[in-house]
Amino acid sequence: MSKSKVTKIEIKLNDNDFIVSKTDSKGKITYCNEIFMKIAAYNESELLNSNHNIIRHPDMPKVAFKLAWDLISKGEEFFGFVKNRTKNGDFYWVFTNITADYINEKIVGYTSVRRKPNPSAITTIIPIYKKLIELEKHGGMTQSADFLFKFLEEKGLTYDELILSLQGE
Ligand SMILES: Cc1cc2nc3c(=O)[nH]c(=O)nc-3n(C[C@H](O)[C@H](O)[C@H](O)COP(=O)(O)O)c2cc1C
Numbered sequence: 001m002s003k004s005k006v007t008k009i010e011i012k013l014n015d016n017d018f019i020v021s022k023t024d025s026k027g028k029i030t031y032c033n034e035i036f037m038k039i040a041a042y043n044e045s046e047l048l049n050s051n052h053n054i055i056r057h058p059d060m061p062k063v064a065f066k067l068a069w070d071l072i073s074k075g076e077e078f079f080g081f082v083k084n085r086t087k088n089g090d091f092y093w094v095f096t097n098i099t100a101d102y103i104n105e106k107i108v109g110y111t112s113v114r115r116k117p118n119p120s121a122i123t124t125i126i127p128i129y130k131k132l133i134e135l136e137k138h139g140g141m142t143q144s145a146d147f148l149f150k151f152l153e154e155k156g157l158t159y160d161e162l163i164l165s166l167q168g169e
Pocket of ligand 1: 052055084098110
């Protein structure tokens with residue numbers, strides 16, 4: 001199946017599924033656990049050395065990843081809801097946390113741990129991501145970032161506060 005093809009089939013994580021991966025400093029996968037391979041339907045040799053965007057789903061707005069990279073490259077952790085694409089085009093939602101890995105105070109890579117998202121958080125996030133993607137189609141990431149920050153300002157929340165409250169943490 002081509003990389004852009006997607007199905008409407010959702011794969012749901014179980015309560016105890018922890019999907020772990022590690023990357024180098026550019027986002028190339030250096031480690032993934034069994035459950036990652038099982039859910040994404042790739043084998044280890046297909047994932048190792050591939051860019052992490054191998055599981056990128058077209059329903060994800062670009063601004064979500066920009067925010068993630070802006071934070072993690074500064075050594076700050078990222079929390080977010082991500083819709084990922086399996087090898088055959090199915091999708092799975094995760095609640096993700098990404099942190100930097102250091103050697104001698106220098107960032108050498110990143111680790112991501114993902115778990116089952118709160119279903120009500122996904123119901124809230126779907127229309128927001130749809131809006132962000134629509135804005136990106138017409139006006140690029142400047143427009144989606146503007147919308148996101150205005151939305152947060154109106155709610156009186158930081159990005160982290162929004163995400164963690166949606167997950168119920
Ligand atoms: C540790 C780590 C984990 C990541 N996990 C995902 C992921 O699960 N899904 C995803 O689409 N991108 C993930 N990314 C971000 C990708 O590197 C990439 O920025 C994103 O898929 C957007 O791809 P694009 O820039 O080609 O549009 C991760 C990055 C890092 C450093």
